[in-house]
Amino acid sequence: MALSHLIDLNDCTTSEWDELIRLAADIRMNPEDYLSRCRGKIMATLFYEPSTRTQMSFQAAMLRLGGQIIGFDNPINSSVAKGESLKDTIKIVSGYSDILVMRHPIEGAAKAASLYSNCPIINAGDGGHLHPTQTLTDLVTLSIEKDGLTGHTIGLCGDLRYGRTVHSLIKAMCKIGGNRFILISTPELTVPQYIKDVMDRSGCEYTEVNTLEECIGDLDVLYMTRIQRERFATPEEYEQQRGIYILDREKMKKAKKDLVVMHPLPRVDEIENEIDNDRRAAYFRQAVNGMYVRMALILKMIENNLKIEDTPKILDNNHTCHNPRCITQQEHYLPHYFKKDAAGNLACIYCDDKQR
Amino acid sequence: MALSHLIDLNDCTTSEWDELIRLAADIRMNPEDYLSRCRGKIMATLFYEPSTRTQMSFQAAMLRLGGQIIGFDNPINSSVAKGESLKDTIKIVSGYSDILVMRHPIEGAAKAASLYSNCPIINAGDGGHLHPTQTLTDLVTLSIEKDGLTGHTIGLCGDLRYGRTVHSLIKAMCKIGGNRFILISTPELTVPQYIKDVMDRSGCEYTEVNTLEECIGDLDVLYMTRIQRERFATPEEYEQQRGIYILDREKMKKAKKDLVVMHPLPRVDEIENEIDNDRRAAYFRQAVNGMYVRMALILKMIENNLKIEDTPKILDNNHTCHNPRCITQQEHYLPHYFKKDAAGNLACIYCDDKQR
Amino acid sequence: MALSHLIDLNDCTTSEWDELIRLAADIRMNPEDYLSRCRGKIMATLFYEPSTRTQMSFQAAMLRLGGQIIGFDNPINSSVAKGESLKDTIKIVSGYSDILVMRHPIEGAAKAASLYSNCPIINAGDGGHLHPTQTLTDLVTLSIEKDGLTGHTIGLCGDLRYGRTVHSLIKAMCKIGGNRFILISTPELTVPQYIKDVMDRSGCEYTEVNTLEECIGDLDVLYMTRIQRERFATPEEYEQQRGIYILDREKMKKAKKDLVVMHPLPRVDEIENEIDNDRRAAYFRQAVNGMYVRMALILKMIENNLKIEDTPKILDNNHTCHNPRCITQQEHYLPHYFKKDAAGNLACIYCDDKQR
Known part of the structure; x- marks a missing residue:
């Protein structure tokens, strides 16, 4: 039977997502039932660029299933950087391991690795391309915090043009359907046209606005992201406009009592520290959910129980x-x-x- | 119930120290009884500056209790160094873990972390400020090697002015009471006045001397530390005086048969290698005791069984x-x-x- | 009873090698029988220079026996690099651990460490000197792939002058006896005289040739190694000659149907990628065998069951x-x-x- 790799979340059906979300929620409530489920199994975390938090989340997930971990987080100076091909590293390490988690700065690296691996691979980020467990984390959090994934008015705030996290979340929520989006950004940082097409095709309504203040009262969910200083047209505009996209106590006063505030973290200053103790601030719970959904994913993959639809491949060495x-x-x-x-x-x- | 963090050893009573010391001694004699006591638990070691030996000691301690470990030892390049606040890192990692061990180059970092953590924190060194498990290691070693913590004549040799380890040990032994100190250093490197005040208040006698030779015959315990070359007034004085503070076979001949020689390690050249095989050289046993006392501490904290007196805090944002x-x-x-x-x-x- | 360290493979008899090889083969077929054999034991991997693959192989081996791991892989900046002697590091870490695995850039470092360790040491490479588990990996692979260690015609190709791996393998196969060698290299990179003496004394025949093509049809085993560009007399010779030592599909057509191609890895370009799917390419299986033979070795050493003949030592501090x-x-x-x-x-x- 073919191995199931998780490279792109869209290779799974939404019913497969549902199973993962339900499993994650069950692990969260009954962690002791899962303590030995991966006993005797080894996960290798191959981090070709450091991402301490993601790596610790995966490691904690595997250890809480009773499995063990090997890996590296800084290939500079190591033999894997000494001219060894990705293929050879994957061939060898997948021979030591039962599951691989891979982070790589180059787009498509995880897919390439999956061609050669002797065990399942999880894509933990390949450059600016995909990061499926981040999106799964968002879905689990939404599902737990709002008791379901449809019928919500979801605000997305910040850099909507370049933010991979935001694009993946919108695509996932459109696939599920039945939601409404409010897109909050500067005119320069609105979502790209292809994301608008996705929303249109899915029948999900969306509105574009320029300030958090004008829409916060309508939102069931507010997904905050960082706007990098250099994204603004000029330093003056940055200084003038940044406050519009910072969530503070004043703006929270206008929000619904059951708003859920999410953030992929790390944050810089787009959410004030004073908000952290507000019951509606869900971002630290979201980070912990990331561990539970990774447990669910690892467990399904180790038990070869994740259904992946493999895209038909055309070999064309002329292109x-x-x-x-x-x-x-x-x-x-x-x-x-x-x-x-x-x-x-x-x-x-x-x-x-x-x-x- | 409030979490108990170990930031400062003085937040515990001496009877709490006694319990830790007795537990460490029991673990040392019956390690197999403790093999599974932390099964299913995860310790995160957050080392914001590398300290290989301390980190390995904590890791071995947790693993010998059946627990597991995640963490980092070199935050350069990692996301925790990319502008993320200490608060956010602690919030997230404490959500993955059951206990945190933290080493940080800035004074007070461990206390700050404890305000935000969802699990107990052990201070594994915050700059030049505190390092409570080093002092606990010293106490356990003294207790095992000398069969008790009172009635001893304790020599402390080396840099007594700047040595955090020495100050903490004197303070701890004064709190226990019933000991006598002989302070062996150059005139420039004597203990600071506030340490003398501590000894005076506790009723512990002390003498200051300039050479190891003149007092070694009186000592029950000799605690050696390093004098950094740059602490001497001139390079000439360094060359002339250093031998006075180096422990060699000649000086050991004048010492009691049951002297105990301790050292926090690493040493440079203040103890000659030829002493290592002398039965009285306890410093390598001391290092191993460090692992046992960390096992005792982790175990008590995981079982939420460490009694900490919390100092009343005054909030004063004007200062x-x-x-x-x-x-x-x-x-x-x-x-x-x-x-x-x-x-x-x-x-x-x-x-x-x-x-x- | 004395501790048994594995510093040099030649400190074991060939019957001891046989036992390790048989144990490795059994672990490979019945891994679940060994899942808990090292429960409660800790292995420290002290890598004074990074070698990611070797370290992961040892770590996976220990974890698959139910043991645990601590260690470091990059002592720069760490306390072990801050002037602490090898002796002190070994004294301390061997007090935390049940077995040490040590990689060091200096020749003889593992032997030096074994004088001070409180637990068994495995040499995982000491500069250009010895790397016994690499040779054990080669022996296990040969034994599994060719069903025994004698009666083979073994080609060794590449840099035969400076390649430690090749020298160790020839010495081991000569000690076992009953094999024939074909040595394939440029005239500048032939094996050193002392290796020829070893073959002569053992009664193993050998032939020296200049091209892979002229001998590949005779071989039962082909052991490929890398020739570094700088080993050639001139860049022109490199460009002209390198193809002679590259294994490709064309050359494989002339080889026996049951040839076994081995390589210590990492490879650069001396084996074409197109060979990887050839059943005769054994190098990735060889890498996985490295994990099994390390499991066998760790297990025997933890159970203090490895027989080592200790060379009589002459102390001569005048030399x-x-x-x-x-x-x-x-x-x-x-x-x-x-x-x-x-x-x-x-x-x-x-x-x-x-x-x-």
């Missing part, structure tokens, strides 16, 4: 992916695989880049 | 701690808490600095 | 080892121990350097 940040630009032995979308366009199977 | 090495200088959201000593003076609750 | 890469040049407290070979020559007991 090369044009994305300069794609893993195929770096690991030259990789076969040039593409997939065809509904419109008949080719996209790179590693980085999802549409080929021109 | 700012003046210590430039205090954690409040760096983490600006921290409330400005002070405590009042017997004389009515305010001291910063994080770094213990007396406010002028 | 100093002349090898500039020897650990005695760095750790000055080490006693100057030598051993006498059959011809009466003295050799340093740490680095095996023959004294002039």
Whole structure:
């Protein structure tokens, strides 16, 4: 039977998401029932770039299932950086392990690794491309905090143009359906057109606004993200506008009593510290949910129980992916695989880049 | 019930120390009885500066109790160094863990962390301020090697002015009482006045001498520490005087047959290698005792069984701690808490600095 | 009873090797029988230079036996690099652990450590000197893939002059006996004379050839290694000759159907990626065998069941080892121990350097 890798959350059906969410919620309530479920199993965490919190979350998840961990978090100077190909590292480490968790700065690296691994792989972030366990964390948190995933008015605030987290969450909530979005950003940082198309196709309404204040009273959920200083047109605009996107006690007064405030963390200053003790601030609970949903995922994958739909691959070594940040630009032995979308366009199977 | 953090050894009574010492001694004799006592529990070691030996001692302690470990030892490049506040890191990691062990270069960091943690914290060193498990290690070793903690003539040799370890040990032995100190150093490196006051108040006698040779025959215990080259007035004085503070076979000939030689390690050259095989050299046994006392401490804290007296806190945001090495200088959201000593003076609750 | 350290594979008899090989094979077939054999035991991995793959292999081995791991992989900045002697680090860490695995850039470091350790030590590489578990991995792989260790025609290809791995393997196969070697290299990179002497004394035939093509059809085993670009006389020779030593599909067509291709890894380009799916490519299986043989070794050593013949040591502090890469040049407290070979020559007991 084929191994199931979790590279892209969209390779699972929403009913598979539901199972993961329900399992995570059960583990959260009854952790002692799961203490030995992965006894004798080893997870390798291959972090080609450091991401301390994500790595600790995965490690705690595996240990709380009774499994064990090996891995690295800083490949500089290590043999894996000494000219060894990704393929060879994966071949070897997957021979020592029962599951791999991989973080890599290059887009498509996790997909590439999955071609060679002898055990299941979880994508823990491949450059700016995908980070499926972050989105799963958001879904579990929404589900627990709001008792379900439909019927909500969801505000998303901050850098909506470049934020991978926000795009993945909108896509996931549109696949589930039955929600309404309010998009809160500067005019320069609105969501890209292809995300608007996703919302339109799904039948989910959305509104774009420029201030948090004008909409906070309508929201059931507020998903905050960071706006990097350099995203503003000028330093003056930054100084002038930043307060509009900072959540403070004043703005919270206008919010519903059962608003849920989420944030993928780390935050810089977009949520004031004074909000942390507000019952509606869910972001620290969200971080802990990340551990529970990773437990659910690891458990299903170790028991070879995660259903993944594998996209049909077209091998075309005459074409090369044009994305300069794609893993195929770096690991030259990789076969040039593409997939065809509904419109008949080719996209790179590693980085999802549409080929021109 | 409130969580018990071990930030400062003086937050425990001496009867609480006794319990820890007795438990450590029992674990040392019957380690197999404790193999599963922390099964299913996770300890996070948050080392904001590397301290390999301390970290390995804590890790071995937790593993020998059947628990598991996550953590970091080098936050450079990691997300915890990327502008995330100490508060946020502690909130998140304490959500993954059952106990935190924290080492930090800034004074008061452990106390600050304890305000936000969802699980007990052990201070594994906060700058030059406190390192309670080092002192506990010294007490356990003394207790085992000399069969008790009173009635001893204790020599302390080396840099008595700047050595945190020595100050903490003197304070602890004075609290226990019934001991005599011989302080062996250059005139420039004698103990500070406030330590002399502690000894005076406790009724413990002390003598200050300039050479190891003149007093070694009187000692029951000799606690050696390093004198850094740069502490001497001139390089010439260093060359001339250093031999006076080096323990060698010649000096050991004048010592009692049941002398106990201790050292917090690492040593440089203040104890000759030739002494290591002398039965009286206890410093390597001392290091192993460090593991046993950490096992005792972790066990009591995981079972929420450590009694801590919490100092009453005065909130005074009009005052700012003046210590430039205090954690409040760096983490600006921290409330400005002070405590009042017997004389009515305010001291910063994080770094213990007396406010002028 | 004396501790058994594995510093040099030649301190064991071939019947001891046989036992390790048989145990490794049994663990490979019945891993679940060994899941708890090291429960409650701790292995410390002291990696004074990073070697990610070797360290992960040892860690996975210990975890699959139910044991636990502590250690470091990058002593820069850590206390072990802050002037602490190797002796002190070993004294302390061996007090926390049940077995030590040590990697060090200096020749003889593992032997030096074994003088002070309170628990068994495994040498995981000491500079360019010894790496016994690599050779054990090769023996296990040969034994499994070829159903025995004698009667084979073994090709060794690449840098035969400087390759420690190749020298150790030839010595081991000569001690076992009954094999034939074909040595494939440029004239500048042939095996050193002392290795030829070993083969001659053992009665194993050998032939030296310049190309892989001329001999591949005769081989039962092909052991590939890397030739570093700088080993060639000129860049022109490198470009001209490298293809002669690269294994590709064309050359594999001339090889026997049951050839076994091995490589210590990491490879650079001396084996084409297209070979990886050839059933005869054994190098990734070899890497996994490394984990099983380390399990066998750890298990025997933890159970104090490995028989080591200890060489008689001659203490001669008037002599100093002349090898500039020897650990005695760095750790000055080490006693100057030598051993006498059959011809009466003295050799340093740490680095095996023959004294002039």
